[in-house]
Amino acid sequence: MNKKANVAKISNYLAVRFIIMTFSCFVIIFLLSFILVNLNDAQGIAGLLGDTINWLSNRLLILAPSLFAACVFIILLIQRRQLIKYLAVLSANLEAITLEDKQDVQLPPILKDAEAGLERMRFELKEKERVAKEAEQRKNDLIVYLAHDLKTPISSIIGYLTLLRDERNISDKIYQRFIHVTMTNAERLDDLINEFFEITRFNLSTIPLNYSKVNVSLMLEQLLFEFQPVLTAKNLTYRLEGSNNMEIVCDAEKIQRVFDNLVSNAVHYSLENSEIVISVKQDEENALIQFSNQGYPIEREKLDRIFEQFYRLDDSRSTRNGGAGIGLAIAKQIIEQHHGTISAESTGQNISFTVSLPLS
Numbered sequence: 544m545n546k547k548a549n550v551a552k553i554s555n556y557l558a559v560r561f562i563i564m565t566f567s568c569f570v571i572i573f574l575l576s577f578i579l580v581n582l583n584d585a586q587g588i589a590g591l592l593g594d595t596i597n598w599l600s601n602r603l604l605i606l607a608p609s610l611f612a613a614c615v616f617i618i619l620l621i622q623r624r625q626l627i628k629y630l631a632v633l634s635a636n637l638e639a640i641t642l643e644d645k646q647d648v649q650l651p652p653i654l655k656d657a658e659a660g661l662e663r664m665r666f667e668l669k670e671k672e673r674v675a676k677e678a679e680q681r682k683n684d685l686i687v688y689l690a691h692d693l694k695t696p697i698s699s700i701i702g703y704l705t706l707l708r709d710e711r712n713i714s715d716k717i718y719q720r721f722i723h724v725t726m727t728n729a730e731r732l733d734d735l736i737n738e739f740f741e742i743t744r745f746n747l748s749t750i751p752l753n754y755s756k757v758n759v760s761l762m763l764e765q766l767l768f769e770f771q772p773v774l775t776a777k778n779l780t781y782r783l784e785g786s787n788n789m790e791i792v793c794d795a796e797k798i799q800r801v802f803d804n805l806v807s808n809a810v811h812y813s814l815e816n817s818e819i820v821i822s823v824k825q826d827e828e829n830a831l832i833q834f835s836n837q838g839y840p841i842e843r844e845k846l847d848r849i850f851e852q853f854y855r856l857d858d859s860r861s862t863r864n865g866g867a868g869i870g871l872a873i874a875k876q877i878i879e880q881h882h883g884t885i886s887a888e889s890t891g892q893n894i895s896f897t898v899s900l901p902l903s
Contacts, residue, residue, distance in 0.1 A: 568614035696728035752794040785823035804870040809836040841889040850875045
């Protein structure tokens, strides 16, 4: 039940209650007035009681409306007190939700819908708290693992540079080998430092978007060209199919980052000697871009969590095989900032990620 329906229900309940109580008072006052008039007309009662009945009967036109007004005022006070009581109970239960209170939410019958809403809110808050704690723990673990992994390339670089400095009579072949190993470790060190920057920048979600018109296929072609050396190393091929002239209005830099991450994942997790297929098509007012590759099947449990921050498909604690586990989480964040969606599917060895973005 929505907010307006809840307000209407409570308002109607209070209004009906007010009408019933007011009408009851009116009926009681009317009956009392009728009895007094009849007793006075009968003139069968003498003494003090008879004088009192006569006095009341002569002033009924003033007393009856005054008594009715007093009843209405008292009823309004009762209604106000009841409403304050409802609000106090509601406030107490709202406060309990934010505390470590394991008791069930209990509200008056009229607030049963609000009670159900509070239970849902408490469940959602606890779930968000659990997810946040898990993400924070994964983040802290990854920082520790990254810091640990930094030692290996640094030690290697220092070791080989020391050998190059101290060993004067080494062959050109060994020299080139030392240079190659040093360069490889320097590149790995650069990747690890970038991982740190990604982790620290992840929560900066308030960066404004700079919209411009972008040709999707052209952006993907340029991106795939940059990945050619990596594709060749794993003997992978790619195929870009679908519309060649589709344009969308987006933040080009951020959307390119999403595509870069999806292509990088496809390359990293593809089986050797396989093909990566990227299709671009239009679905009503949206552009659909699908990235498909052949790889090891992903379990449903992992697939459901694949867009969580700091979650990695590979359970290894080391960052040597893969990133910090925030690429897809950032991709989802960027797509949602563009009012789009991103999803993942795993059917056998076919892994696919589908991005849906508004054309304008």
